[in-house]
Amino acid sequence: MFRRALASFALLFLALSLAACSDEPLDLTGPIDGWDAYGNDAAGSRYSKLTQITPENVDELELAWIHRSGDVLDGSASLGKSSLQVTPIIAAGSLVYCSPRNKVFALDPETGRERWRFDPAVDASQYYIINCRGVSQWRDPQAAYTDVCSERIVMGTVDARLIELDAKTGKPCAGFGERGVVNLAAGIGDIAPGEYGVTSPPAIVRDRIVTGAMVLDSRRVDAPGGVVRAYDVRTGALVWAWDPVLPDQAELAPRGEGVLYRRGTTNAWSALSVDEARGLVYVPTGNTSPDYYGGHRKGADHFSSAVVALDANDGHVAWHFQTVHHDIWDYDVASQPVLFDFEGA
Numbered sequence: 001m002f003r004r005a006l007a008s009f010a011l012l013f014l015a016l017s018l019a020a021c022s023d024e025p026l027d028l029t030g031p032i033d034g035w036d037a038y039g040n041d042a043a044g045s046r047y048s049k050l051t052q053i054t055p056e057n058v059d060e061l062e063l064a065w066i067h068r069s070g071d072v073l074d075g076s077a078s079l080g081k082s083s084l085q086v087t088p089i090i091a092a093g094s095l096v097y098c099s100p101r102n103k104v105f106a107l108d109p110e111t112g113r114e115r116w117r118f119d120p121a122v123d124a125s126q127y128y129i130i131n132c133r134g135v136s137q138w139r140d141p142q143a144a145y146t147d148v149c150s151e152r153i154v155m156g157t158v159d160a161r162l163i164e165l166d167a168k169t170g171k172p173c174a175g176f177g178e179r180g181v182v183n184l185a186a187g188i189g190d191i192a193p194g195e196y197g198v199t200s201p202p203a204i205v206r207d208r209i210v211t212g213a214m215v216l217d218s219r220r221v222d223a224p225g226g227v228v229r230a231y232d233v234r235t236g237a238l239v240w241a242w243d244p245v246l247p248d249q250a251e252l253a254p255r256g257e258g259v260l261y262r263r264g265t266t267n268a269w270s271a272l273s274v275d276e277a278r279g280l281v282y283v284p285t286g287n288t289s290p291d292y293y294g295g296h297r298k299g300a301d302h303f304s305s306a307v308v309a310l311d312a313n314d315g316h317v318a319w320h321f322q323t324v325h326h327d328i329w330d331y332d333v334a335s336q337p338v339l340f341d342f343e344g345a
Contacts, residue, residue, distance in 0.1 A: 034090025034109075038134040038201045042274035043339035065112030071099035073130055079194070080128040091137040092151045092167035098132035100124075102157040106170060116170030122159050127194030129214060130158060133271065134201040136209075137167060138233050149173040152233070156198025156211050160184040160191070162231065177236030184213065187241075187260030188224045192216075196224040203272035203281055205312045207233045210281050212268025217289035218330070221296060225254075226267025228283055230315060240315035244268075244285065244303040264289045266304040271336035280318055283308040284333035291330040305331050 039046050053061070073082040082100035089096055094106035094115055104118040124130045136154040143150035151167035162182040164173040172180025184198065185191055195216045202211035212228045230239040244265045254262055266285045273282040285308060288294070288301040306322040324331045 034095075035087075036089060036091075037136060037204075038087050038089070038271050039273070039336050039338070042204065042276060044271065044273040044336040045338060045340065067105070067107055067112045067114075069099040069103060069105060071101050071103050073100065073124065078125050078127055078130060080130055082124075082130040085131045085133045087134045089135065089137060091135075091153060094167070096135055096137075096153060096167070098135050098155055100130045100132055100158075102132050102155060102163075104135060104153060104155060104165060104170065106167070118165055118170045118172075120157055120161065120163060122157055124158060124194070127158060128216065129194065129197075129199065131199055132158070133199055136201045136204050138204050138209075140234075149175075152176075154202050154204065154209055154233070156184065156200070156202055156213070158194070158197040158199060158214075160188075160197045160213065162198070162202070162209065162211065162236070164233075164236070175235060176233075182231060182236040184211070184229075187258065188227070189254075189256050189259035189261075189263060190222075191224050192219075195219065199269060200271045203274050204233065205230075205274045205276065205279070205281055208239055208312060209233050210272060210274075210310075210312070212272065212283065214269035215267040215286075215289065217264075217267060217287055218291040219289075221290060222263045223289035225261040225263050226265045226286070227261040228268050228310065228315070230312070240313075242310055242315040242317070244308070245300055246302055249299060262300075265300060266306075270332070270334050273337040273339055274312070275339055279312045281310045281312050282337040282339070283310060284335065284337055286332035286334075287327050287330050292328050294326055294328045297326075301326060305333055307333060307337050 075081045086097050095109045096106050098104050101122040101124050102120050106115045138152045140150050149166045153165040153167050155163050162184055164176040164180050197214055199214045202209045208230045210230045215224050215226055217223050227241050227243050229241045232239055243262050245262055254260055266288045268283045268285050270284045285303055285306050288297055288304045305324040305327040306320050308320040309318040311318055
C-alpha cells in the first residue's frame with residue numbers, strides 16, 4: 001500500500017498522506033524504497049519509480065505531521081541569516097535531514113517522531129552563509145545490517161568538518177578520522193571565520209567520499225583554494241586531491257607553511273554526481289576569486305564555471321566542459337549535473 005512517509009520531502013517538512021491509505025506500518029528492519037540521495041540517486045536523476053502518488057489521487061493528500069528543527073538564525077546573532085535548502089533522504093528506515101547549522105535529525109517517517117539527533121556544535125556567529133543542503137549515506141556491503149555503522153550518514157559542515165554517523169543511532173563512527181570527524185581545513189591555509197566550509201552533501205563513489213567546499217570567493221584574491229578531495233569511507237584517510245588548475249602552472253604553486261593546495265582557485269560548492277559504471281565523478285565548479293575581476297588570473301580560471309569529470313580512482317581530469325570562458329560575471333555552475341540516457345537519431 002501507499003507509503004505515506006515518501007511524500008514528506010516538501011521543504012517545509014510537511015508529511016502528507018492519502019486519506020484512503022492503509023494503516024499498515026512500514027517494515028523498517030532493513031533498507032526501504034525512498035529517496036536515497038540528494039538527487040534520489042548518485043546520478044542526480046531526481047526520478048522516483050514509486051507509483052502510489054498519481055495525478056488521479058494527488059488531490060487527496062493530507063497533512064500527517066510537521067517537524068520543526070528550531071535551528072533558525074535571523075541575523076541578530078550572526079552576520080547572515082540561515083536558510084532552509086535541504087533535501088531529506090531515507091536512510092536505515094528513517095527520514096534524515098540536516099538543519100542550517102548541521103544538526104542532523106532522524107525521524108520516524110510514519111509519525112515524524114525523532115529517533116535521534118546529532119549536534120556538531122557549529123558556531124556560526126561570524127558566518128555569512130549558513131545552510132546545509134543535505135546529507136549522504138553509505139551502506140557497507142561487507143557488514144551485516146545490525147553491525148555498528150553498517151549504514152552511515154556522511155555530512156560536510158559549514159565549519160569545514162567531514163562527519164560520519166551511524167545511521168541507526170546517530171553516534172559518530174569511531175573508526176572514521178578522529179572519533180568520526182575529518183578536518184577539511186587541513187592543507188588549506190589561512191581561513192577567516194565562515195570563509196570555507198561544506199554546504200552541499202558529499203558524493204559517494206564505491207568506498208570513497210568525494211567533496212568540494214564553499215569558498216567566499218569575492219572577498220580577496222588569496223582566498224582559500226577550491227580543492228576537491230576523496231576520502232576512504234571507512235577510515236577517513238585522504239585518497240586523492242584535485243587542485244583545479246593545469247599541472248604546468250608552476251607559478252600557482254601553494255605558498256606558505258602547511259598550505260598544500262593553491263589559493264584563490266575555483267571551488268565546487270554545489271552537489272556532485274557519480275557515474276558508477278564509468279568510475280567518474282562530475283564536479284560543477286564556481287568562479288575563481290575574486291568573482292568580478294580576472295586580470296591577475298594567468299589561466300587559473302581554466303576550470304571555472306565548468307563541469308569537470310574526474311577519475312574516481314585517482315582524481316585525474318577525464319574531460320571538462322566550460323560554460324563561460326574567463327568568467328567575470330560569477331556564472332557558477334550551481335546545479336548538480338544530471339546523468340541520463342539519451343536515445344537520439
